[in-house]
Amino acid sequence: MATDRDSVLDAAIGVLSRQPSAALDEIARAAGISRATLHRLFPGRDALVREVATLALRRMDAALDSATIDRGDPVAAVRRLADAVIPNADTAAFLTGESRLFEDNEITAAWDRMDARVCALFLRGQQSGAFRVELPAAWLSxxxxxxxxxxxxxxxxxxxAPRDSTRALTELFLGGALRKD
Structure with a gap:
């Protein structure tokens, strides 16, 4: 039986987002495979973490594309962004918690490109008067x-609850980011 690489990566995201220092045995167990199979797929921990990061960033980038955050009302764009990225919240948790990723220039560059897109949304919202201007767009991102x-x-x-995720994110975020007259 062939092992689906993406399902192993998904299992790794689930484990590593909660516990960045998890043993490879634990990741293999979560994926339903042996440690030997995990090593056949990924030659070591660093290779696995890099593949997980690449997949996570690819998913987040696709979510940004689907949210069309460069168009329309900035507040509505934030809501679309939240709708699009919530299914990838565990990948964001992984990306945030895995400090070794910042040593990888390609991963850092991909993160910076994604972050620049979101910063541009917040800057556009500040320029339109929707978002607070005393909070830097980079910090809002x-x-x-x-x-x-x-x-x-x-x-x-x-x-x-997963069904409350989008509302919880948007209400809390917008509650602090929206400009108050």
Whole structure:
């Protein structure tokens, strides 16, 4: 029986987003495969983590594409963004929690490109008067992704129902980011 590489990566996201230092045995168990099979797919922990990061960033980038955040009302764009990225909240939790990723130039560059797209949304919202101008757009982007990671962790731990995730993220974020007259 062939092992589906993406399902192994999904299992790794689930484990590593909660416990970045998890043993490869634990990741293999979560994927329903042996450690030997895991090693055949990924020659070591660093290769696995890099593949997980690449998949996570690809999914987040696709979610940004589907949310069309460069169009329309910035507040509505944030809501579309939340709708699009919530299914990937566990990947955001992984990306936020895995500090070794910041040593990889390709991963960092991909993250920076994604972050720049979201920063542009918040800058556009500030220029239109929708978002607070005393909070830098780069910080708003960081706060959004950190809240998204928090949603991912809360859902995994059963502290937040998946069906409440988008509302929880958007209401909390927009409650602090919207400009108040």
């Amino acid at each position: 960081e706060a959004f992704f950190d809240l998204l990671a928090g949603v991912g962790w809360a859902v995994q731990e059963g502290r937040l």
